[in-house]
Amino acid sequence: MTIRALFWDIGGVLLTNGWDREQRAEVVxxxxxxxxxxxxxxxLAVPELERGRMVLGEYMAQTVFYTPRDFTPDDFRAAMEAVSQPxxxxxxxxxxxxxxxxxxxxxxxGRDLNEYRVRTYGLNQFLLGFFTSCYLGVMKPGPAIYRLALDLAHVRPGEAVMIDDRAQNVEAARSVGMQGVLYENAAQLRKALAELGAE
Ligand SMILES: [Mg+2]
Incomplete structure (x- = not known):
């Protein structure tokens, strides 16, 4: 089947992870x-943050600034942003x-970190739309976000490829009929896409 659209995970694929275990450990x-x-x-807070029901300031207030600190929310936000690398x-x-x-x-x-990452690394220069949990209110690996993205991009599942570094997210994409590539590195991705006829 002809490939008509590529759907990209961002954390762990185009950029380092945003606010995953390693990034949190470093900043903490x-x-x-x-x-x-x-x-x-x-x-407790992160599902609300990633579904767009809590902004970063509210997340930091609940997880860090519930007690006096000798640093500011701006300091903490800057450290969160600094761990995002291309x-x-x-x-x-x-x-x-x-x-x-x-x-x-x-x-x-989450909305704030997503916007920082998109802007800082110019992801909107080549991605036409952002089907992100904070805008859609649903998350991978739930099938709903894949179906919504396919509907909003108006592409058939079999004509779409999901590129993701987590096996569970790739499996979920395949469960709704999409093609899936489990990302390891750029060279492996190029080869996998070529095999799908998408190079
Ligand atoms: Mg990822």
Whole structure:
């Protein structure tokens, strides 16, 4: 079948993860927070953050600034943003693929960090739309977000490829009929897309 659209995960694919375990551990250590207290609060707040029902300021108020600190919310936000780094080879491949394919983001992220990452790394220069959990109110690996993205992009499942670094998210994409590529690195992705006839 002809491939008509590519759907990209962002964290762990085009960029480093946004606010995953490793990034949280790094920032929590830097600010000398109690990792277990932070972890408990994060677990309760993050689904609301990523579904767009809580902004970053509210998330930080619940997880960090519920008690006096010797640093400010701006300091903490800056540290959260600084751990986002680009995967340069994959970004270059994506820009090249964007000249031949319709391409969209399909990712889980909170609104503030997502906007920072899109703007900082120019992801809107080659992605035509952002089907992101914070805008759609649903998250991967739930099938609803894949179906919504397919409907909004108006593409048949079999003509769409999901590129994601998590096996569970790729499996969920396949469960709604999409093609799936489990991302490892730029070279492997190029080869996998070529095998699907999408290079
Ligand atoms: Mg990912």
């Amino acid at each position: 250590t830097r600010f000398g927070l109690d990792a277990s207290a932070f972890g408990e609060r994060h677990k 995967h340069l080879e994959t970004l270059a491949l994506a820009r090249e693929l964007g000249t031949r394919h319709r391409m969209y983001a399909l990712n889980n992220e």
